[in-house]
Amino acid sequence: MKIAIPTRDGHVDDHFGHCAYYTIIEIIDGKVTGTSRLASPEGCGCKSGIATVLRQMGISVMLAGNMGQGAKNVLEAQRIEVIRGCSGKIEDLVTSFLNGEVRDNGEVCDHHDCH
DSSP states (O other): EEEEEEETTTTOSSSSGGHHHHEEEEEEEEEEEEEEEEESSSSOOOSSSSHHHHTTTEEEEEEOOOOOOOOHHHHHHTTTTEEEOOOOHHHHHHHHHHHHHHOOOOOOOOOOOOO
8 A cells, every 4th residue: 555645844735736745655465565646736636646656656545634625525536435534643643544443524615815
């Protein structure tokens, strides 16, 4: 399994479309086996083409702070599960995810300057 996390300064970025980069985590048998970075494209996350790139990389889960409905729809159309409401240090979030403690909060950002 591979997950992507919108990141800024080692923490989950509050908004998927404005992150500095994506942290890519590879998980095998419930353990982290690799970590890498993917540069964030310029512009709006839902129109940038990042969802297709992430899917081609094998990403199946996006752990995000928040995002608009358009971005959520684009990611889900690429068969990437979106879990919103994430925050904190990347390492702590990944541990919580692996322990089954991360759930989608159901909140959707409804304007492009939502932070």
